Amino acid sequence: MDSIVSKLHLSDLWLKTMLTILVFIGIGLFVQWIIFLVLKVINKKRPTVLKIQILNLLKTPSKFLIPLLFIYGSIGLLDLTEFWKKAIEILIILSFTWNLIAFLQALEVVVKTKFEIEGNHKAKERKVLTQLRFLKSLAFIIIITLAIASILWNIPSVRKVGTTILTSAGVIGIIVGVAAQKSIANLITGFQIAFTQPIKIDDEVEIEGEFGVVEDITLTYVIIKIWDWRRLVLPLSYFNDKPFVNWTFNSKDIIGAVFLYVDYTFPVEELRKEFKTILSNHPKWDNNIAKLLVTKTDQKTMELRATFSAKDSSDIWDLRCDIREKLISFIQENYQDCLPSVRLNNDLRTKL
Numbered sequence: 001m002d003s004i005v006s007k008l009h010l011s012d013l014w015l016k017t018m019l020t021i022l023v024f025i026g027i028g029l030f031v032q033w034i035i036f037l038v039l040k041v042i043n044k045k046r047p048t049v050l051k052i053q054i055l056n057l058l059k060t061p062s063k064f065l066i067p068l069l070f071i072y073g074s075i076g077l078l079d080l081t082e083f084w085k086k087a088i089e090i091l092i093i094l095s096f097t098w099n100l101i102a103f104l105q106a107l108e109v110v111v112k113t114k115f116e117i118e119g120n121h122k123a124k125e126r127k128v129l130t131q132l133r134f135l136k137s138l139a140f141i142i143i144i145t146l147a148i149a150s151i152l153w154n155i156p157s158v159r160k161v162g163t164t165i166l167t168s169a170g171v172i173g174i175i176v177g178v179a180a181q182k183s184i185a186n187l188i189t190g191f192q193i194a195f196t197q198p199i200k201i202d203d204e205v206e207i208e209g210e211f212g213v214v215e216d217i218t219l220t221y222v223i224i225k226i227w228d229w230r231r232l233v234l235p236l237s238y239f240n241d242k243p244f245v246n247w248t249f250n251s252k253d254i255i256g257a258v259f260l261y262v263d264y265t266f267p268v269e270e271l272r273k274e275f276k277t278i279l280s281n282h283p284k285w286d287n288n289i290a291k292l293l294v295t296k297t298d299q300k301t302m303e304l305r306a307t308f309s310a311k312d313s314s315d316i317w318d319l320r321c322d323i324r325e326k327l328i329s330f331i332q333e334n335y336q337d338c339l340p341s342v343r344l345n346n347d348l349r350t351k352l
Contacts, residue, residue, distance in 0.1 A: 017078050017080070020074065021078070024073075024074050025071065027070050028066040028069065029066070029067055031066055031070075032062050032067070035066075036055060050107075050110050053105075053109050054106055057106050058099060061095060061098040062099060065095040065098075065099050068091055068095055071088060072088055072092060075088070090151050093150050093151055093154070094147065094151075097147040101140060104136060104140070104143075111129075129200070129202075130199075130201045133216070134193070137218055141219070192240070193236060193239060198239055198246065199239060199244075201214055201216070203246055203248050204246075204247040204312070205245060206245035207232065207245075210226050210227075210232055211313075212232060220236060221235050222236060248312070252312040253288075253309060254309065254310060254316050256307070256308055257307045257308075257320070258305070258320055258327065259303060259304070260304045260327060262301060262335075263338045264297075264301075264302060265338050266338035270335075271327065271331070274330045275323070276292075278323060282323075284311075284316075285310060288309040289309035291306070292305070292306045301340045
């Protein structure tokens with residue numbers, strides 16, 4: 001009889017505990033719904049990027065954090081074992097970490113939006129975005145590391161193991177230091193790149209014979225999006241050890257050139273007029289630089305260099321191809337006799 005009463009009492013206690021937990025989960029979800037409803041109303045009256053991102057990114061993780069906080073606050077009313085108390089604390093740590101990471105992502109979007117100008121970024125803005133990307137990655141690692149450390153520290157048995165491990169930390173530190181030399185070097189290089197800025201997000205670079213755009217900079221490597229949409233992945237240490245060409249270090253404006261080789265009898269001024277006419281009608285010329293000069297001569301030909309400017313390397317590439325094609329067509333149609341030719345002197349002609 002006593003065992004039956006004991007079982008009924010235990011069953012009632014378990015049911016009471018579950019009902020209490022469910023009630024506090026419901027209260028937490030209701031409070032979360034009210035908070036986001038108020039935020040949504042405020043955002044409709046005065047919309048901002050931060051409010052929109054909070055509504056989008058924190059809505060789901062907050063559904064876990066707020067009810068867990070209510071449950072934790074009611075632990076005194078619940079007859080829970082130490083195991084379940086620790087489990088709730090671990091869940092709160094995980095949920096808080098999730099919310100913090102989501103909030104950092106929201107802040108990143110806000111900063112990016114402030115620096116966004118017509119789909120392009122100026123040099124100073126790209127510097128900030130590069131630093132932001134690196135610091136965000138570093139912050140994620142720190143937050144996750146602290147979360148794991150908090151969880152382990154919250155478990156007494158693991159804490160004792162940790163104390164034992166710390167006694168041999170000197171030896172372990174040396175082993176880890178030797179094994180992680182490259183990783184540490186990459187991390188230090190990442191700080192250098194983020195703040196000295198040899199490359200930035202959206203920089204146009206020429207590396208390993210490939211031309212592309214810096215798509216992403218992580219804590220360990222850089223991703224270059226090549227013109228044909230392939231990705232060149234390089235370790236951060238590469239940019240300390242090897243030279244590369246940064247076409248947009250200070251600005252995206254760039255000068256292109258086309259070289260032509262013609263006979264000495266060619267009327268340069270006529271080609272100069274045609275060159276300016278072609279540029280003036282071309283949508284990708286930025287109305288800045290336009291010059292056609294004789295830059296070199298040898299015993300057979302004159303070298304002509306046409307230089308012009310555009311807003312970025314993509315436009316300069318298209319402009320260079322168009323200018324080259326149209327100038328060659330102009331020479332072929334109007335001055336075919338002035339194409340490069342080999343002359344024979346009179347003595348040689350006589351012998352022939």
